[in-house]
Amino acid sequence: MFGKIRDSLSKTRNNFMGHISNLFAKNDISDDLWDELEEVLIQSDVGVDTTLSLVETVKNRVKEEHIKQTDEAKNVLKEEMGKLISSNKPLELDRKRLLTVVMVVGVNGSGKTTTAAKLAWFYQNKGEKVILSAADTFRAAGIEQLQIWGERCGAAVIAHRPNSDPGAVIYDSLKSAYSRKASMVIIDTAGRLHTKYNLMRELEKLYKIAGKQVHDAPHESLLILDATTGQNAISQAKHFMETAKISGVILTKLDGTAKGGVVFAINSELDVPVRFIGTGETLEDIAPFDAEEFVNGLFENGN
Amino acid sequence: MFENLQDKLQSVFDKLARHGVLTEADVNTALREVKLALLEADVNFKVTKNFITRIRERAVGTEVTKSLTPAQQVVKIVHEELIATLGESAPLNLGGGSPKIIMLVGLQGSGKTTTAAKLALHLRRSGQRPLMVAADTRRPAAIDQLVTLGKQLGISVYSEDPSTPPPKICAKSVDVAKRGAYNILILDTSGRLHIDEELMDELRQIKHLTNPQEILLVVDAMTGQDAVKVAKGFNNGVGISGLVMTKIDGDARGGSAISVRAVSGVPIKFMGTGEKLNELEIFYPDRLASRILGMGDVLTLIEKAETTLDEEIAREGAEKLLEGSFNFEDFLKQLQQVKRMGPLTQILEMIPGMRDIAKQVSAEDAEKQLVRTEAIINSMTTKERKRPKLLNGSRKRRVAKGSGTSVQEINQLIIQFRQMQKLMKKIKDPRKRKGILNMFGLG
Numbered sequence: 001m002f003g004k005i006r007d008s009l010s011k012t013r014n015n016f017m018g019h020i021s022n023l024f025a026k027n028d029i030s031d032d033l034w035d036e037l038e039e040v041l042i043q044s045d046v047g048v049d050t051t052l053s054l055v056e057t058v059k060n061r062v063k064e065e066h067i068k069q070t071d072e073a074k075n076v077l078k079e080e081m082g083k084l085i086s087s088n089k090p091l092e093l094d095r096k097r098l099l100t101v102v103m104v105v106g107v108n109g110s111g112k113t114t115t116a117a118k119l120a121w122f123y124q125n126k127g128e129k130v131i132l133s134a135a136d137t138f139r140a141a142g143i144e145q146l147q148i149w150g151e152r153c154g155a156a157v158i159a160h161r162p163n164s165d166p167g168a169v170i171y172d173s174l175k176s177a178y179s180r181k182a183s184m185v186i187i188d189t190a191g192r193l194h195t196k197y198n199l200m201r202e203l204e205k206l207y208k209i210a211g212k213q214v215h216d217a218p219h220e221s222l223l224i225l226d227a228t229t230g231q232n233a234i235s236q237a238k239h240f241m242e243t244a245k246i247s248g249v250i251l252t253k254l255d256g257t258a259k260g261g262v263v264f265a266i267n268s269e270l271d272v273p274v275r276f277i278g279t280g281e282t283l284e285d286i287a288p289f290d291a292e293e294f295v296n297g298l299f300e301n302g303n
Numbered sequence: 304m305f306e307n308l309q310d311k312l313q314s315v316f317d318k319l320a321r322h323g324v325l326t327e328a329d330v331n332t333a334l335r336e337v338k339l340a341l342l343e344a345d346v347n348f349k350v351t352k353n354f355i356t357r358i359r360e361r362a363v364g365t366e367v368t369k370s371l372t373p374a375q376q377v378v379k380i381v382h383e384e385l386i387a388t389l390g391e392s393a394p395l396n397l398g399g400g401s402p403k404i405i406m407l408v409g410l411q412g413s414g415k416t417t418t419a420a421k422l423a424l425h426l427r428r429s430g431q432r433p434l435m436v437a438a439d440t441r442r443p444a445a446i447d448q449l450v451t452l453g454k455q456l457g458i459s460v461y462s463e464d465p466s467t468p469p470p471k472i473c474a475k476s477v478d479v480a481k482r483g484a485y486n487i488l489i490l491d492t493s494g495r496l497h498i499d500e501e502l503m504d505e506l507r508q509i510k511h512l513t514n515p516q517e518i519l520l521v522v523d524a525m526t527g528q529d530a531v532k533v534a535k536g537f538n539n540g541v542g543i544s545g546l547v548m549t550k551i552d553g554d555a556r557g558g559s560a561i562s563v564r565a566v567s568g569v570p571i572k573f574m575g576t577g578e579k580l581n582e583l584e585i586f587y588p589d590r591l592a593s594r595i596l597g598m599g600d601v602l603t604l605i606e607k608a609e610t611t612l613d614e615e616i617a618r619e620g621a622e623k624l625l626e627g628s629f630n631f632e633d634f635l636k637q638l639q640q641v642k643r644m645g646p647l648t649q650i651l652e653m654i655p656g657m658r659d660i661a662k663q664v665s666a667e668d669a670e671k672q673l674v675r676t677e678a679i680i681n682s683m684t685t686k687e688r689k690r691p692k693l694l695n696g697s698r699k700r701r702v703a704k705g706s707g708t709s710v711q712e713i714n715q716l717i718i719q720f721r722q723m724q725k726l727m728k729k730i731k732d733p734r735k736r737k738g739i740l741n742m743f744g745l746g
Contacts (some may be wrong), residue, residue: 043348045527048339107411108550109523138578141447148443162451193553197670199574201566224411230345230527234553253411256496257532281411281441 020077020299023139024070029236031072037077044261050268054080073297082295084264088273090288091220091248099177100128100184101210101217105203105244106224107236108191111252113142115224115278116188117149118286120278124155129182133173134159135166135206138190146188153283156180157292165289166190167209174213194239203244220276223249225259234262237270248275249287254280263294316565330362333377344556344595347531350565384594388561389588393545393570395426396516397487402434402480404488404513407547408537409508411494414549414575416445419491420452420522421575422547428456434485436476437462438469438509441493449491456580459485469493470508477513483626490515497536506541518543519572522563524551531560534567543567544624548586549575556595560655629724631688635680642673678706679716691717 019040027033034055041051058077065100067073093100102119104112113136120130132155136142143159150157158173170187177185189206192199210217223246240246251260254277263274274289334355341351361380405422407415416439423433435453437460439445446462453460456489456536461476473490480488490509495502510518520543522530537543546567548560551574564571571586623629684706687693692703694717701708 039348042342043528045529048342107415107525107553111412139448140451141444144444144447145442193550195552195554226523227526227528228410228523228529228533229525230530230555230559231343232345232525232553233527235554236525256410257498257529262527 009209020074024074025069029062029068029070029073041261042177045233045265046261047231047234048267051085053268054084054264078295078299080297081264081298085267085274085291085294087267087271088263088275088289088291090290091275094219097219099174099182100215100219101174101187101214102184102220102222103187103189103206103210103218103244104222104224104250105189105240105246106191107193107226108139110191110226110229111278112136112191112224113149113188114144114281115250115252115276115286116186117153117155117276118283119186119276120150120155123184123186123281123285124153127246128184129180130155130184130186131173131177131180131182133170133185133187135169135173135187136190137162137164137166137169139300140190140271142190148206149283155186156182164165164263167206170206170209171213174210174217183253194236200239200243207244218246220275222247223272225249225251225262225266227251227254227277228256229262231262231265234265234269237266237272241272244250246272248273250274250278251278252278255285268291327363330359330377333373333625334359334362337377337381338728339426341558341561341597343527343560344558345526345527345530346558346595347562347565350531350562353565354384354388354561366518378596382596385561385592385595386588386640387483389564389591390570391588392586393572395572396544397431397463398681399516401486402477402488403486403517404477404490404515405517405519406490406492406506406509406513406515407519407521408492408541408543410496410523410533411442412520413494413522413523414547415439415494416448416452416491417578417580418454418519418547418549418573418583419449419489419573420458420580422573423453423458423489424580425573425583426457426489427456432485433458433487433489434476434480435460435474435489436481436490438472438490440465440467440469440472441492445491452580459483469505470512473509474512488513497533503536503540510541517545519545519547520563520567520569521547521549523575524548524557524559525555526559528562530562531566534563538567538569543569545569545572546573547571547573548591551575551591552577552582557591560591561595631683631691631720632679632685634720635677635688638673638677638680642677675706675708675712676716679713682706691720 020037023033023036023040027036038051038055038078041054042048046054057080058073061067061076061080061137062073065076068148104116104119106112116132117283122134125131132146132150134143134146134157136146137160140162143162147157147159158169158176160169173185173187176273187210189203190199192203195198207218207221221244223244224236225236227238237249239247249272251263251274254260260277266272267274276286277289279285279287329334337358338351338355341354342348351441358380361384362377369686375537395405407419409415423435426433435449435458437446437449439449446465450460450462461472461479463472463475469492476488478488488537490513492506492509495506497503499510518541520534520537522533526533527589534543544558546563546569546693548571549555560571571588574584574586574591576582576584619633623633682702683694687698687702702713703710
C-alpha cells in the first residue's frame with residue numbers, strides 16, 4: 001500500500017521537491033537561494049504567510065548554526081517542514097466503542113462520496129462491519145453513486161428517496177446499524193460551500209440527530225479537501241471547524257500534479273490533523289497519512 | 304486573513320508620504336504588497352511575476368509618482384491590468400452547421416455535469432433546442448445524474464449503457480440530434496487528470512468524431528497554483544476554446560481565473576454562481592477583478608437589486624417616508640424586498656470595504672432579527688399597521704403572543720419606527736431630500 005503512495009507522490013516529488021533538490025544543488029546559500037525557495041513553496045500552494053515564516057525560520061537557523069553546506073541547509077528545511085505537520089496522526093479508532101460513526105463533509109466536488117466508499121473498503125479489510133449512509137439526498141443521483149460503490153466494496157447502503165430529509169436517512173442508518181450489529185457507519189453528506197449559512201446550519205442539525213442515536217456521535221467528522229485547492233482550503237477548514245467539530249482532514253486527488261502543499265498552510269494556521277490521503281479512482285486508492293513518510297517522500301531524490 | 308489591497312497600500316503609502324515625493328523604491332515596496340495580494344488570491348506565481356512587471360512599467364512612470372493619491376492610483380492600475388488580462392467576455396460560438404456541439408472537459412469534481420445542465424437551460428431560454436449527452440461513463444451514476452437533471456429541466460438526455468466507449472456515444476448522439484431536431488449538443492465528458500494520456504486520447508477521439516464548435520474547460524474557482532498546469536494540459540491535449548469558472552459563490556478569490564486565462568489565451572465565457580440550475584452567469588471581467596482584489600462587487604449588488612427589487616414598491620416606500628405617511632404596512636413591504644435579495648451578510652460582502660464587517664456581523668443574529676421584526680408586523684391587524692398608535696397594552700400582548708416575541712421587543716420596534724418618522728419629518732430641505740432619494744437609487 002505504501003508503494004502506491006510513493007508512486008503517486010513521485011509525481012509530486014518530481015515536480016516539487018525535485019525542484020528543491022535542484023535548487024540546493026545548484027545554488028550556494030545566498031539570497032537568491034532563499035528567493036527561489038520561496039517561489040517553489042508558494043507554487044506548491046504552501047501559502048504566502050506559511051512560506052515566508054518557514055523560509056525565515058530556516059534562514060535564521062542556517063545563520064545561527066553556521067551552516068555552510070547546502071545539503072545541511074536542505075535538511076534544516078526538511079526538519080522544519082516536518083515540524084509543521086508533525087501533529088498529524090493516522091486515525092485511531094476507539095476499540096471499546098461498539099459502533100463508530102464517521103461523517104464526511106466538504107465543499108461540492110471535493111470527493112466525499114468516493115472517499116466514503118474508500119473508507120468503507122479500508123475498514124472492512126480491517127474487520128469492521130460497515131454501513132454506508134446516503135445522506136447526500138440533494139445532488140442528482142448522489143444516492144445511486146453511493147449504492148454502486150456499496151456493491152463494489154460489499155457494504156450495505158441505507159438510502160431514502162432523492163430530496164428526502166438527510167436527517168431521517170441518518171436516523172435510519174444508525175437504527176439499522178444496531179439491528180444488523182454493524183460496527184461502523186460512514187455517513188456521506190451533501191456537498192456544501194462553507195459560506196452558505198443555511199447549509200452549514202443543516203450540518204449542525206445532522207450532528208444533533210446522530211448524537212441522539214449514538215452517544216457522542218459522530219465520533220469522527222472528516223473534512224474532505226481536494227489537493228488542487230489553493231488558499232481557500234484554509235477558509236474551508238476554518239468554517240467547517242466552527243460548525244462541524246472537524247476531527248480530521250482527508251486530502252483527495254493527490255494523484256495529479258497537485259502538491260498538497262496546502263497541508264502545510266492548514267497545519268501552520270489551524271489545529272486539525274490530516275488523517276488519510278486519496279490517490280486515485282479505485283477503492284484501494286486510500287492510505288493513512290503519515291507525516292514523516294510524507295516529508296521523507298517529498299525529499300527523496302527523484303528517480 | 305485577506306485584507307483589502309487598497310487598505311494595505313494605503314498604510315504603505317501613509318508611511319512613505321513623509322518623504323514628499325515617491326521614488327522608484329517606494330513604488331517597489333507597494334508592488335510587493337500587490338504581489339502578495341495576488342498570490343494570496345491564488346494567482347499563479349509566474350503569472351504574478353509577469354503581471355507585476357507590467358504594473359511596474361506603468362507605476363514607475365508619471366501615473367503614480369505624481370499622483371496625490373498614490374494608493375488609489377496603484378489599485379486603479381492593478382484593477383485595469385487585471386481586467387485586461389481577464390479579457391472580454393465572449394459569446395458561445397454557434398456558427399456553422401447544425402447541430403452545434405459543445406464539449407465540456409475538466410478535472411474530477413470541477414462541476415462539468417452541473418454546468419452541462421445549466422448551459423442547456425441557458426441555451427433553451429435563448430430559443431435553442433439542446434440535447435445533453437451523458438459521455439461520463441467512468442464515475443458511478445454520472446449518467447443517472449445527468450438524466451435526473453434533464454428530467455428536472457425537461458431537457459432531453461442521450462445516454463447509453465456505461466460499458467459503451469464515450470467516443471461512440473458522442474458520435475451516435477450527433478445522428479440522434481439530427482433526427483430529433485435538436486440544434487445543440489452538450490457533451491458531458493468524464494473528469495480526468497490533465498496528465499492522464501490515455502484519457503486525453505479519449506477526448507481527442509471525441510473531438511475528431513464530432514468536430515465541436517466549442518470545447519470548454521470547466522475550472523473550479525477554488526483551484527490553487529496547479530490551475531496553470533491543468534489549463535496547459537487540456538489545451539495541449541485536446542485544445543480548448545473557452546473557460547467556465549465554477550463555484551464562484553464561495554469565498555475563493557478566484558485568482559486561478561487569471562492564471563488559466565493567461566496561459567491558455569482563451570476567453571472565460573461563463574461563471575457558475577450557485578447550486579441552482581439557473582445560476583450560470585455570463586462572465587464579467589471587471590467583477591472578477593474586483594473580487595480578486597477584495598474590493599467588493601457593487602455591480603453585482605446593483606444588478607441583484609434591479610432584478611429582485613420591485614422598483615415601484617421601493618419608490619412608493621421612499622416617497623411615503625418623506626411625506627411622513629410611512630406606516631408598518633409599508634415597512635413590511637420594504638422588509639420583504641430586502642429579504643428577497645438574499646442573506647444580509649452576503650449583501651454586505653458585495654459592498655466595498657464591508658467585507659470585514661460582514662465577517663464580524665453574526666449572520667445568525669441579523670437574519671433572526673429580520674424574521675422577528677417581520678413576525679411582529681405580521682401579527683398586527685391591518686388597522687394597527689396603518690395606525691401604530693392603536694397599539695395599547697392588551698393589543699401589544701396579543702401581538703407578542705402571536706409573533707412569539709415579548710412586549711419589550713414590540714415597544715422597541717415602535718420606538719425605532721417613531722424615531723425614523725421624526726427624522727424624516729425633519730428633512731424639509733429639498734436638497735437633503737434629494738440625497739435620501741439617491742440613497743434609494745431613485746434620485
